Amino acid sequence: MYIHAVSHYLPSQVISNEHFTELNGLSSEWIIERTGIEERRKAAPGENTNTMTLDVVRALQAKTDLSTVDLIVGATYTPYDTIVSLAHEAQHELGIADIPVVSISTACSSFINAVEVVEGYFALNKATRALVIVSEHNTAYNNDKDTVSGHLWGDGAAAMLVTKERQSDSDFEIKALLTGGAAHTAKATTAVVMKPIDGGVVMPFGRDVFINACQYMPKASLQVLERCGLTLEDVDYVLPHQANLRISRNVMNTLNLPEEKLISNIQRYGNTGCAGCGIALSEQWDTFKKGEHIVITVFGGGYSYGAMLIEA
Amino acid sequence: MYIHAVSHYLPSQVISNEHFTELNGLSSEWIIERTGIEERRKAAPGENTNTMTLDVVRALQAKTDLSTVDLIVGATYTPYDTIVSLAHEAQHELGIADIPVVSISTACSSFINAVEVVEGYFALNKATRALVIVSEHNTAYNNDKDTVSGHLWGDGAAAMLVTKERQSDSDFEIKALLTGGAAHTAKATTAVVMKPIDGGVVMPFGRDVFINACQYMPKASLQVLERCGLTLEDVDYVLPHQANLRISRNVMNTLNLPEEKLISNIQRYGNTGCAGCGIALSEQWDTFKKGEHIVITVFGGGYSYGAMLIEA
Incomplete structure (x- = not known):
């Protein structure tokens, strides 16, 4: 099993630690000391886990051909839409008919859970070229004013093409x-x-x-x-x-x-x-x-x- | 691959078509003619996809031993908790350490998507006895007053033990x-x-x-x-x-x-x-x-x- 290409997307808005200082008095030094976090990204109005899915799929298409993808596995715990999942959205974008599409929601471990689901499809010979998408819109579900964990979360997404056989030396x-x-x-x-x-x-x-x-x-x-x-x-x-x-x-x-x-x-x-x-x-x-x-x-x-x- | 046992849970509250007649004038005959639905169940306050997971797991335990389950796959699109997923909740209930747990969210097709994920783990020899849970709390996310689809949805859950090898003649x-x-x-x-x-x-x-x-x-x-x-x-x-x-x-x-x-x-x-x-x-x-x-x-x-x- 090989990773042929990877892409990512980050919203442009940067939220500094000072945002939380203003909201609830947490100093930037305090946040950095306890978490290492200096800043995080926040999705713009209209952005969500599905739009970020499109962003990373298009970024991945710029690196490699996705027209022969035969499995899509999405993952998020901060869904914009739990029926039209990341995998459905990506399939719609790629316009590939009749391939298995499945989205998972197993919290922060989902990146590797998703690859293990792919591994299973490969073992079954039900797929050979899988698109994996991870996309989180934490700020949609986060309360900034929560002094315990409000300052931890950021938004972003990534996608990768995982193949059963090696496609190139750089895989x-x-x-x-x-x-x-x-x-x-x-x-x-x-x-x-x-x-x-x-x-x-x-x-x-x-x-x-x-x-x-x-x-x-x-x-x-x-x-x-x-x-x-x-x-x-x-x-x-x-x-x-x-x-x-x-x-x-x-x-x-x-x-x-x-x-x-x-x-x-x-x-x-x-x-x-x-x-x-x-x-x-x-x-x-x-x-x-x-x-x-x-x-x-x-x-x-x-x-x-x-x-x-x-x-x- | 075999289904050894299945259980289900339905909330006790029955919502008749007349509930929607009172809300928005849809007659029971109209609902039945267009959908076949005569009544549906609604989860009580305090019930959700995770409590119904516990209900179906306990009901399944009454039918068969779940202590050697080595994989849990949950599925819902109406989650109570997207971090503590159905699979996590079930693992916590069973108290089985260090087995793969994954939840999926691929809308109404998830029942078979979940079994296909299990099929993959079996092919990989990473599991042999899988607990599959499907649980929906539609009424938590539904607007009863929606005349287009508000009357369609009901709540309920099911669980089954899927095994790689036959356990009994009745599988x-x-x-x-x-x-x-x-x-x-x-x-x-x-x-x-x-x-x-x-x-x-x-x-x-x-x-x-x-x-x-x-x-x-x-x-x-x-x-x-x-x-x-x-x-x-x-x-x-x-x-x-x-x-x-x-x-x-x-x-x-x-x-x-x-x-x-x-x-x-x-x-x-x-x-x-x-x-x-x-x-x-x-x-x-x-x-x-x-x-x-x-x-x-x-x-x-x-x-x-x-x-x-x-x-x-």
Whole structure:
């Protein structure tokens, strides 16, 4: 399984930390110290997860031919439309008839859940060229005035073409991936929630999210390395879910890897949900050298997690 | 792939057609003539897609052991919580650690999309015993006063245990299944929509939904029969997505099958979204005779569709 091309989209409006200082007195230093976030993007009126889907699909079309895509998997937990899902919107844009289209909603881990769904279709020989879209409109469901987590969220999207067979030398190989759930833990179903008609996105037990994210992302990373017969010495970069810079640094410490190997965009975009890793992969795509190994690892609300090892 | 057990849950409150007569003058005869719906269920305050998930999981546990479930796939387009999804909620209830959990949101076709995701995990040898949950809380997002489609919707949920290997003689075999998308058609992304923060569920182009549903469900049914080397003569029952009794009858006419072979619960429950086929399968489960063939076929907003042939 290979990643042939990746694209991303970020809304143009930048929301600085000072916005939250004005709203509720949180200083920029306080936000940066606790989260690493310096600014984040906010979708404009009229933008939403479906319009951002069109943006990333068109950006991906500029890089590669999508006319023979035979599977579309979308992912979001901040939907504009739960019936006309991201996958439907993308199919409509591409005008490809009668291919499987499915959208998933498994919180911040969905980037890797989506790729695992693709992996299943490939194993079934029901598809060979999959378009994966991750798109989040957190600000649509966020209360800026929430001093606990209102300052964390940002908007953005990414798309990638995943193929069963290698298309070119520059493709990245997905050498292994796994997902799991830790919803058996006590606070998994209450720590961070997103109730569309009952308060939007709130995080009453952020500390529990923090602890479990710091535990499961390193664990999943090691598992996926083991499945490939590789060790931490073989890892060139780690791209964790962009939830909090302190979590990312904690993951690197646990893995005993230097911060130079950490890929992070949360400073500029905040927590962009399941889109965060896709955006970072797209931004960094051209900087990876042939043969480098990147571990992508995710952890989300509801406590699902995953890891994926890719080789440039 | 086999269905070992199925359960369902329906809220106790019955909403009669007269409720809509009082609200906006639609007569019960008019509603029945156009949709077949005589009454539907409405979730009580405090009930939602996640509480109904717990209801169907507990009902399924009463029928079979779920302690060795190794994959959970949930589906809804009327979510209570998009972060703590149905699959997370079910994992929390079962207390099973570290299994893949994923929720999907592909409108009314999700019942079969979910089983196809399971099929992929089975093909990958990443799971062998999957819990599938479909749960809809349409009334949470519906405007009763909408004279176009307000009277269509009902609430309900179903769950089933799908296994890679046969567990008992009474298991139903899933002989083949397929899904597809028809979002390439002109009105696919506007005909029926569910925007959580912008008007809920509305159906501006119901006629277009009707036409496409009547076209794609028979087509998918024939395709799935062909894949099994079977013909319409081998079909004992057809269970279409429960959207409208006129659509279901049209599907039977197109397939040239008598109405005695139609399974329908829309008269009593309305359109329960992706839960409809699961509820009907659960209700009828004990009436099927060994060796009977049931075609389940679905069509939903965004215009994804599917069909599945099962043998009792």
